[in-house]
Amino acid sequence: MKISTKGRYGLMLLVDLAANECGSPIPLKSIADRQGLSEHYLEQLIAPLRNAGFVKSVRGAYGGYVLAKGKREITAADVILTLEGPIEVVDAQVSDGLEELWDTLRGQILQVLESVTLQDLLDMKQRSEGSYMYYI
Amino acid sequence: MKISTKGRYGLMLLVDLAANECGSPIPLKSIADRQGLSEHYLEQLIAPLRNAGFVKSVRGAYGGYVLAKGKREITAADVILTLEGPIEVVDAQVSDGLEELWDTLRGQILQVLESVTLQDLLDMKQRSEGSYMYYI
């Protein structure tokens, strides 16, 4: 019952881009360094997100990636479905008589993911980072 | 984002027992045959459910398993948590700033699973089997 690192890193990636929306393209390397992830692996994750039209790339020196849509127009579901394929709580072909339960579960998961935009995630993140301030 | 076969088979197992609640103990073999599963594998699944007090076993010839509680007192969450451990949408130790999302997701999943009893699943199953009748 886990989201794989694909979906999670993908979200981190786009949230990072969303944090820098207005500026120049951001190279993967800088994100990889900041988040402690492998640049090569991130390449694999951002490719489908580019194909799906969520980010644009700028090649060559001083290149990088930029959001192709507003941060309120991209949802967590967009990212996770693009990277992990459709949410399937059990294998699609099983018929165990419990389909109603699996459908409900899938529906609820989808509803949560669809209700959250990159902007929301950015807000969450800043809240959670900001709260450290009170403990200093 | 999947429930493993442990949780799924475990549910099938208990729903099967629930369907026969009033009677004599049911041997795993009969369930395994009926559902097309491996008896040996089911043994591994029912052991934790017995330890957790959801089923009772009767050893020896004419033995088998019986529900240890009423079918309205056991929820899908009981079974799945027993067999798969706590629902973790991402690894517990990650701190990616998105914890709020993961918590919400976990909460929703748990809520669905906790709201469904064996009796409910039995009803679902009979509804879905019954509906074939109309197509004959």
Place this chain on the structure above:
DNA sequence: TATAAATCCGAGTAAAAAACTCGGTCAAGG
């Protein structure tokens, strides 16, 4: 025009988890 910083691309691999399998011991009814 050379160089360096990037994206782009496909394949390969290592580690972990999932899904069983196997071989046997113990208990109880007939």
Place this chain on the structure above:
DNA sequence: CCTTGACCGAGTTTTTTACTCGGATTTATA
């Protein structure tokens, strides 16, 4: 005492995940 069926622990196979690697291509700038 034989058969049925629970109990137990280890081993194996398969699948999935999470990367790694080696390059080719593009482009701003010195």
